[in-house]
Amino acid sequence: MLKDLKTAIAKNQTLxxxxxxxxxxxxxxxxxxxxxxxxxxxEEGVVYVPIADIQHVTRIIKFP
Structure with a gap:
């Protein structure tokens, strides 16, 4: 989970x-x-989520 989160931050991907x-x-x-x-x-604004409250992370990868 943390690996996907870090990768999405580095690659500016939607989660x-x-x-x-x-x-x-x-x-x-x-x-x-x-x-x-x-x-x-x-689009609704900014939300701060504690990592301890996250159960599942999915990276959404756009293809060209």
């Missing part, structure tokens, strides 16, 4: 994140100064 409470968030992850939190940016 789908499922949290432990069942919410699904989609957006582009960004690095934050806090190592335990991921910043997800999407």
């Amino acid at each position: 789908s994140i499922q949290t432990k409470d069942g919410n699904i968030l989609m957006g582009i992850p960004k690095k934050t100064g806090m190592s335990a939190v991921v910043k997800i940016t999407n």
Whole structure:
């Protein structure tokens, strides 16, 4: 999970994140100064998600 998250940040890829409470968030992850939190940016705004609350990560890779 952390490997996919780090790869998506490095390659500026869209993610789908499922949290432990069942919410699904989609957006582009960004690095934050806090190592335990991921910043997800999407069309609705910015959401900060604690890494401990993430259950599943899916990278969405666009093909040319």
